Amino acid sequence: MIDRIVDFSVRNKLVVFAATIVAAIAGIWSMQRMPLDAIPDLSDTQVIVYSRWDRSPDVIEDQVTYPIVTAMLGAPGVRAVRGFSDFGYSFVYVIFEDGTDLYWARARTLEYLSPILPSLPGGVRTELGPDAIGLGWIFQYALVDETGTHSLADLRSHQNWYLKYHLKSVEGVAEVAAVGGFEKQYQVNVDPNRLREYGIPIQRVVAAVQDGNAEVGGRLIEFGGTEYMVRGAATPGRSRTSRDRRRAERNGFADPDPGRRRGDRRPRPAARHRRAEREGRGRLGDRRDAPGQNALEVIERVKEKLREIEPGLPRGSRSCRSTTAPTSSSARSTRSGARSSRSS
Numbered sequence: 001m002i003d004r005i006v007d008f009s010v011r012n013k014l015v016v017f018a019a020t021i022v023a024a025i026a027g028i029w030s031m032q033r034m035p036l037d038a039i040p041d042l043s044d045t046q047v048i049v050y051s052r053w054d055r056s057p058d059v060i061e062d063q064v065t066y067p068i069v070t071a072m073l074g075a076p077g078v079r080a081v082r083g084f085s086d087f088g089y090s091f092v093y094v095i096f097e098d099g100t101d102l103y104w105a106r107a108r109t110l111e112y113l114s115p116i117l118p119s120l121p122g123g124v125r126t127e128l129g130p131d132a133i134g135l136g137w138i139f140q141y142a143l144v145d146e147t148g149t150h151s152l153a154d155l156r157s158h159q160n161w162y163l164k165y166h167l168k169s170v171e172g173v174a175e176v177a178a179v180g181g182f183e184k185q186y187q188v189n190v191d192p193n194r195l196r197e198y199g200i201p202i203q204r205v206v207a208a209v210q211d212g213n214a215e216v217g218g219r220l221i222e223f224g225g226t227e228y229m230v231r232g233a234a235t236p237g238r239s240r241t242s243r244d245r246r247r248a249e250r251n252g253f254a255d256p257d258p259g260r261r262r263g264d265r266r267p268r269p270a271a272r273h274r275r276a277e278r279e280g281r282g283r284l285g286d287r288r289d290a291p292g293q294n295a296l297e298v299i300e301r302v303k304e305k306l307r308e309i310e311p312g313l314p315r316g317s318r319s320c321r322s323t324t325a326p327t328s329s330s331a332r333s334t335r336s337g338a339r340s341s342r343s344s
Contacts, residue, residue, distance in 0.1 A: 045100045047109045048129030051090040061085040132174040147316030156181030172298035
């Protein structure tokens, strides 16, 4: 057999040279377009059903996790269903047969989940996890303030309301997750002794704050050839400033300013369950790619988008780009307490 091949090659040199050139061109073309990733995706096709409810793990297990798990057992193509209950969190991992299309699996999960949602207790928030794979966390960036004029809360707000939406528009990006910093909240801290003195239940305070974001719509009235929209604005509508929140609280009480004597209101950070830092300062963000994407190309597109939007960052701040793994020494991240909703 080898003698025949050698003999054919000697007699047909032009054909051999042409085949060699075609093979070399095909190899170069394949190398330039081959999807590159540090770790190949060998994970199962799975869909995560994530629920939040401020209850103990045993209550969440009985009233949230168990109903969802039993509903998912009958879905087509399901190989296994695993439930996990934590304090305030519920995770249900629905694992499908090998070769199942991810988006078909997500559609089937929503179909079998929809009849269960009305029967869950009030206050339970259930959603599907992102369509990112477990190995899709391939890029990190840090939003760093070099002047010291912006707090971690300001950087986190800029990340959540500016950077996040720009990066989610990049082709191949499945999720932009925020890690570190302080998530800004407006908290109303009441004095229980003062409330007891005035005979005001805490539910009334909660209702007053909630009504501050309420507004009633009406109908159109035609007058003089012009249509006017009628709406009920007994409350100031959506609260945007501290003055709006004080006005909303005054609307719920006869007291001219109940908050000043019965409590205080001020912006405070939300409770932190994890921390991330880069060289002792700043905060980190990360992004994940969708399944089947070329990780190297997605990273280049994300870098290009960061360079494009960098002039719009707060004065004195900049984005530090890094492609290191989440466990790299350049980014130390710790997490305790509740499990993150973005786990895959």
